[in-house]
Amino acid sequence: RAEGVSIKHDISVPVASVPRFIEEADAAVKRLIPGVRTLAFGHVGDGNVHYNVFQPPGADGAHFLARWHEIGDVVYEVVTRLGGSISAEHGVGQLKRDLLPRVKDPVALDLMRALKRTLDPQGILNPGKVL
Structure with a gap:
C-alpha cells in the first residue's frame, strides 16, 4: 500500500516468451503512462505471470485506476501477440x-x-x- 494503487494482471505466455513479455509489456505501459512501476512474479516455470502495474510516485490513485482498461489493452496486446492467454490460473x-x-x-x-x-x-x- 505504501507504493500506491496497482492494476493486476494474471496472464500466461509460452515459457520461452516470459522474458520477452516482461520486456515488451514494461516498455508498453511506460510509454502509455511514464513513471509507472511494474512487478512481474508468479509461476514463471509454467508461463503464468502475475503482472502488476503501480501508479507513478505521487500520482493520483483514482486517476490512475481510471486508466485500467487502457493499461489492460496494452498488456493484453503483448500477451496475445506472443501466443499467450489473458487469464491464467485465476480464470x-x-x-x-x-x-x-x-x-x-x-x-x-x-x-x-x-x-x-x-x-x-x-x-x-x-x-x-x-x-
Missing part, C-alpha cells in the same frame, strides 16, 4: 469476460457457450459466468 471471471471476443476465435467462443448450455441448461450454475 476469466467477470472483469475479463467482455475481452474474450477480442482474444478468442469465434468458433472457440461458440463452443464454450454450447458447453455451458449443455452442462447447465437452466443457467443455475455460476450464473453470468462464461463457464
Whole structure:
C-alpha cells in the first residue's frame, strides 16, 4: 500500500516468451503512462505471470485506476501477440469476460457457450459466468 494503487494482471505466455513479455509489456505501459512501476512474479516455470502495474510516485490513485482498461489493452496486446492467454490460473471471471471476443476465435467462443448450455441448461450454475 505504501507504493500506491496497482492494476493486476494474471496472464500466461509460452515459457520461452516470459522474458520477452516482461520486456515488451514494461516498455508498453511506460510509454502509455511514464513513471509507472511494474512487478512481474508468479509461476514463471509454467508461463503464468502475475503482472502488476503501480501508479507513478505521487500520482493520483483514482486517476490512475481510471486508466485500467487502457493499461489492460496494452498488456493484453503483448500477451496475445506472443501466443499467450489473458487469464491464467485465476480464470476469466467477470472483469475479463467482455475481452474474450477480442482474444478468442469465434468458433472457440461458440463452443464454450454450447458447453455451458449443455452442462447447465437452466443457467443455475455460476450464473453470468462464461463457464
